[in-house]
Amino acid sequence: MADSSRSHRRTRAAAVLGGAALLLGGVGVPQAGAAPTAGYPVKIQLTHVDHVAPEIRVWDRATWKAYEVTVPEGEDFGTADLPTGNYLTIGNYAGYDASGTQARFLPKTFSVGTAATTVTLDADLANPAAVNVDEPTAARVTADAWYTLPNGEAAFFANGSGATLYAAPVTLPGLTLNLHDVRQKRGSGPNRPSPYRYDLLHRFTGGTPASPVVSVPTAGLAKKRTTVRAQGAGLSATVWTAAVADAEKGLSGTYLPAHVPLGTAYTHYLTPGASFDRYLEYGPHALGMPGMTLPAGDAGSEFFGRAPFTSYASQFPASQYTGGKFSLNEPASLSDAYGNEGLDSGGGTTWRVTTGAGALLGASGVLSPYDTYTVAAGSHSSYKITHTVTRSGAHSRLSPRVTTDWTFPGSALTASAPLPVTDPRLTVSGLDGRNRVPAGPVTVKATLVPRTDGTTATLTGIESSTNDGVTWTAAPLTTSGATGSATVAVPAGAAFVSLRVTGTDSAGGTLRQTVTRAFGGPAAQTALTFGSTTIGGVVVNEGKTLVPTLTGLGGYNVTFTATDPSGIASAGVYLYHGSYDKPDGIVYVVAPAECVKRAGSTTWDCTAGFDLSGRNHLGLNKLAGTWSVAAWALAADGNGLFSGPVGGSATIKRASFLTANATPEPVTAGGKVTVKGTLTGSAWEYGAATALAGQKVDLQFRKSGSTTWTTVGSGTTDTGGGVTVSATATADGGWRLRYAGTATSASKSSTVDYVDVT
Incomplete structure (x- = not known):
């Protein structure tokens, strides 16, 4: 067997799709070249603060060179050695009060002569910064603020969920305070998403005014109707937006989250002419969204999250053949049918590479979906690569397993080129906002797209299954080269429909992609089981009633057992209110469970912790009462999976x-x-x-x-x-x-x- 190695280089696509609050510029750190410089001792002291260890920066106002400021641990001041000259300093710190997070900017200009000096930054001089609207039900969800220096560089960022942002006044030509304010209906949350979202950007030029607050009329904003289709049991998804500070320099603000409804449109209001980057999350599953720069007025409608969710040839580097090795990485392994690239950070990946001589890379276990895996190709007449993505959870009942089998001749390999393989594009007619169809015929369309220029593809088959792939039915196919369609009959008893598509290409390759539970049917949704994986012994909060505080975060746990002969790679749990098919409330346990193997057993003891707030997580009085439990577990070898309702319940009451x-x-x-x-x-x-x-x-x-x-x-x-x-x-x-x-x-x-x- 050839040597194989694993690279932990995370692609830019994975970084954008998988993370929260990503900073794309040189944010909150000195600019390149900043270093201690001999000069006179300067102490920058913060007063009237309720938090220590601030961040402090200093720039020369003639050259805009950044100087290093040392902040001793646990202190509220910083020191620097500065030559004679004129400077700008900005102090930043976060504090907390009964209303939540407070982030404060404390800018000040000062001069250094020929002696040591002390500069005082008074937090009491800072005033609230906001972009208000004339919608009386709108309240701030989160906000982001940063300064742009006169040389165009972004200087500082501060943000927070529900934060109150403060900025002290300063007058300096060319200095700009940028404020990105996100507002939604007051009281909205995961189980009560807002019917609208405001992304408002205002730039205060010439420094910070004494009262950095502006009001804008809704009628003068850009407006977009956005619909996010559901792919699981959730009532909401999260859209993250970042105001673009400087597109040419690649600088963006912090990505700010807000819950949006699933299966129905919400109205997105934006500051006209401002540019926003964005992406969408269903829990650990993220989808890219195109950026927006819109004029004032109605910009029409847009849609995201259409099933089936399948692997895609990414615009970022996907699997390659380079230097006699296969570099295997599919950063868009769970993209939607609209072509928005997606990846599930909570899922797992297995790879298998074989030749006529045997296996080059075996599916020995579940791998990270982010990483690149390399294997020496050698010289063989043909290759087969199998890529399997497995995932589960409340957010994603669709596409829990997507397996793509590619074969191609060795003669098709070209140095430093994408793998000579073909990808399918699938669409299904008649899907509703929750990616389900009624009983009756639906049209499945498929288009095969080769990754190698000059290669043509031929669609050879579309099959369907209503029992998770136990049996398959070939659908009569109408084709024209790489494109074709088939009519699939969906019976009244089908909870899900799986799809399989096959094809060939002119380079001698073949394709077979199997999408388990590609879309939903009319029957009530049920648990999914592959292999021998089982879950039992579920206990929530040690069997005691949960009484969450109204706004605080109370810590709770769920314990359960997971069993599989190969072991457990990952597991998780969530609570739901109402039926498993269509719950009216979800409590997500975001982090995977911690599982420990019992000695001499194939059983693992798992514990998942979660926070719970009455207003922020539950949001509706009707959700008080009995909740049910669903859980999932993925086998260590990737061949076993359980996801669905399990024994156990929880009682959640209003305080x-x-x-x-x-x-x-x-x-x-x-x-x-x-x-x-x-x-x-x-x-x-x-x-x-x-x-x-x-x-x-x-x-x-x-x-x-x-x-x-x-x-x-x-x-x-x-x-x-x-x-x-x-x-x-x-x-x-x-x-x-x-x-x-x-x-x-x-x-x-x-x-x-x-x-x-x-």
């Missing part, structure tokens, strides 16, 4: 709040104690507590020195959540109100009010 005040204090023996209180519950829709009316509340008493509470009365809350209950006082002790809770609201006891009896 309750109950006050109590007992009067009179003290009370005469035998007299009445009256306790008044108010019962409220977390309103996940509104981000606040609201009255719980019509609820029974018990009055309880505990005698001093005792540990036993006794119920002595009860009352029912009014429309405002208020309740009043009285009882006879017989001894000193504590009084409290107790709410037993419901199937959707958590139980709660008030604080104890002690009353003396005289």
Whole structure:
């Protein structure tokens, strides 16, 4: 067997499609050439800050050379040695308060003479920066800000989810504060996506004004109707946008996320003439989106995420034959039928390369989808390469396995060229917004595209399966060279339809691509099982009720077992509300589970942790109650997969709040104690507590020195959540109100009010 090696070089395509908040320029670091320079000691001190370890930069205002500033660990100042001259400094730090993240820019001009000096950056001088709109329901989701220096270089970036951005005033010709503000409907989130999104860019020139706030009318913006088709159970996807700082220099702002609805259009408003880069994420699956620069007015409609999701010859370097080796990498292995390139960072890849003499690279296990794998080709008359992509999860019930088999003669290899193979392009008629079709005939179209110039291809077959590839039915084919179509009958009992396409090319190669669950059918969706992989023993939060706070992040876990004879490569879990087929709520457990093998067993014990916020993650009161669990596991050899509902459930309740005040204090023996209180519950829709009316509340008493509470009365809350209950006082002790809770609201006891009896 020839030697094989693995390169960990990650392609630019994978970096863009797989990551969040990617910075494309020299951001937040000194410009090239910045270095300590002999001069006079300068201390740059931040005052009125609630955070240490700021970032501080300094530039010479004559040359715009950057100078190194040293910030001691845990301190709120920096030092530099600077020659005599005039300078600009910008201090940046992030703080936190009850409203969330605060990011502050503190710019200031100063001069250095012939002695040491101290420059003070006062955080209290910074004022909020914003681009407001006239839509009263719109609120900031996230924002990004950066400075452009007079020489055109980007100087600093700061951003944050829901952040309040502040900037101190400074006047300097040529200095620009750029602000990218993302706004959506207040209270929106993963289970309650906004029907619109604003991407607003404003540039404050000549420095920072005293009040860096502008307001823009919606009527004057660019408008695009965007539809993202669903490929799984989710109610929303995430679109990331970055305002382009300088296209010629390749500088872009930070990518900013916001949830958008699946299966239905949302309205995207943008600042006219501003350029935005963007991409789309379904959890770990990312799709490229074309950038946008639009004039004011209606720009029509656009669509993304059409099934089938299949491998694509990427515009970035895909698999190559170079220097007698195959360099195997398919960075667009899960692209949509519109041609938007995609990759699932949570999936797995296996490669197999064989010749008449045997295997050059075996499918020994699941590999990273990002990396490039190299194998010496040698001199053989023919080759077969099999590329398999496997993935799972709530976001992606479609295309859980895509296997592409290529064969080609050795004579087709050309030094330093793409592999001499052909890719299929597939489309399916009649798909709805969730990539499903009703019972009846659908048209499947296929076009074969050779990667080598001058090569022609011929489509030879289209097959379909409604039982995940156990049996296949060849469809009558109408072809014209590389292009053809076939009519596939979808029965009423089909939950999914798999597709297989075959073809040949003029260089002597063949193609067979199999797409499991290429699109959805009319029947209820079901679990997927390949091989011997199983999941069991699911327990959420140790079996205890989950009562998330309204806005904070409470940490929880799910434990389960996964079993396969070859071991477990990866596994994960998620919670869903309603039916598995069409849930009305999803709680994603973003990170894969941590799995540990049991000694002497093929079973692995897995734990997945997740955060949960009532408003930010759940967002709807109707989602309180019983949730079901779905899980997935991929076998270590790539041949086994389970994905679907599993035993186990979780109860998620709205937090309750109950006050109590007992009067009179003290009370005469035998007299009445009256306790008044108010019962409220977390309103996940509104981000606040609201009255719980019509609820029974018990009055309880505990005698001093005792540990036993006794119920002595009860009352029912009014429309405002208020309740009043009285009882006879017989001894000193504590009084409290107790709410037993419901199937959707958590139980709660008030604080104890002690009353003396005289």
